[in-house]
Amino acid sequence: MRSFHSARRLLVSIVAAALCLATFAPPSPAADAVQVGVLQSLTGTMAISEVTVKNATLLAIDQINASGGVLGKQIQPVVEDGASDPSMFAQKAQKLIQQDNVATVFGGWTSASRKAMLPVFERFHSLLWYPVQFEGNECSPDIMYSGAQPNQQILPALDWAEQKGYKSIFLLGSDYVFPRTANLILKKHIEHDGKTMAGEEYVPLGGTDFSAVINKIKVAKPDIIFNTLNGDSNVSFFKQMAAAGLPSAKLPVMSFSIAEQEAKAIGPSLLEGSYAAWNYFQSLPDPVNKKFVAAYQAKYPGSPVDDPMAHGYLDVYAWAAAVKKAGSFDSDKVRKAAVALAYSDVGLGPTKFANNQSLVQTAYVGQLLPSGQFKILWQSKGPVVPVPYDPLSFPGKTCVL
């Protein structure tokens, strides 16, 4: 009798466990659909920048689906939240690859999040499309780097500043890998060009107190500040600079993480006259760009469109084109096809992926107007070939994939 009861209990618990596991099984895609991962911070200190990249990525997916999908299949996005936490990005990336069996993942913003995801993508040989400007210094076959390498954003900005006659440069950034590496590269080039580095300060990511930093800036008396602060810190910095009597009109600031969207959140009045360097501005006169902006604003009225969003959008089209060329969703075939594509223009001007899996793209320097849009002051003489390892800072290293 006892053994019968315990056997029945065992059977019931096995059935219960099986049912529980079944509810956690990934939703199986429709037979004529392919799943892709979209992984950005929807919450936390980086949400200010990343939510709209997710939106632009989804817009591209919708547009491609509307014109028939890719290889006859509709694209089904699986959206996950990285929560501004690098370890969460790694976790969610693994979940997308292993549980949802996505064909590829579009996402990441901070270099910390990308570094956390890198081992995941290398372990599973899946492909990540990374849309944000970063410090370079990386050469993974499992990542397509569409965001700017230092020689496509930071160094053109330095060239432009030197041409304008700025000689003494103050470097200010959030305390993590992108600003530290960017400033390392900048220092080498500033020295090489015979200019002065007036100072170098770092503030913890998300930090709000700039009283000491502003005091040090005043001691250093720079001609221009090169700003690699990220996220909410920019709001505090500009508010406190204005309070201290140093708005951008008085002491120019060249920012590398402020685009149309951050400008709207900080308040264009605080930022007016400051500079930014990107590979895309919403105000680019390219007619393809105007269509892109119109399509985005039809879905999200009044919303600005910026460089990372444009890259998120570009990445989806590049992946779709590569899949079509390769005739397959296999990561290896797709990435080889992606670097063999010709130049195309989705709104950033002519772009294509180079053999090192970074994007060949034009560099622009703009100045912020009170409207929140940027006036384009300068652009590079044609698309700039990406160089992941700066030859002055990391001599001898190259990226061959």
Place this chain on the structure above:
Amino acid sequence: MSESTLVAGQLFNGISVASILLLAALGLALSFGLMRVINMAHGEMLMMGGYLTYVSVSVFGKGTGFVIGLVVAFIGTGLFGALLEVTLIRRLYGRPLDTLLATWGVSLILQQAARSIFGPIGVEVTAPAWLSGTLSLGGTVMTGLSIPAVRVFIIVLAAVVLGGVGFIIARTRLGLLVRAVHANRAIAEALGTNTRAVDLAVFALGTAIAGLAGSALSLIAPVTPTVGQSYIVYAFLVVIVGGLGSLTGTLAAAVLIGVFSAGAQIFTSQSFSDVLLLLCVIAFMQVRPRGIVSQSSRALEEA
């Protein structure tokens, strides 16, 4: 800019940071210091004050909107705190870990509510014209000691609020009851004090002050759903180092931490000065675990 101007500038910054810490921590000094309620949603009270100011500025314009915003933030957050106390905190007295967990839940709910109502990227609050100036002593804006009007405003506000709370505690009947309940709750109840009403008043006042602080801080910091998280650790730090139950202690701790942090940053980066600060706090707590101003009584020994 000369060496002495740099040091003088950092001294001013130290006082400014101290005033910010004091404003952020005063509310907590009341709810945590006096009532031993671990309110993990304290940072979100600051956030709420900032958002209420944003709403007020949107409705009334930048100049008057900000002043009205201060009042609205104080009253609105105070009312919310009263509601929180009656529905949640009241049921969890004497259970500090449960209060911690429950208020942490409230903090998450408030952050998500802010995200849902106002969006995740934060809203713009800029200083009105009469607070936008800078006084430059001994030179130009770049070479002299600059005294931004916004920072002076926050210092003055912190002093006024501290004075107001101190006056309430020391000289009013409510303050007398608060001190009595703090010293020995059982005897105060035996003498006919309505301890529930006192608890409600103290907690609501604490959150109201936090709302006012958040409103003032929106002038120099962002107004986003997660801004409260930047302040809560330092608020607890100031209250614990100052000594639970003592306003003088909170003031002393705020000044010490502010000036130390600003002073350390003359020589090193902000990250490292934070490390030094926390090492000093740990060392201090070994020597003086009850904080700068400690109160000992037999009733408190049991707390």
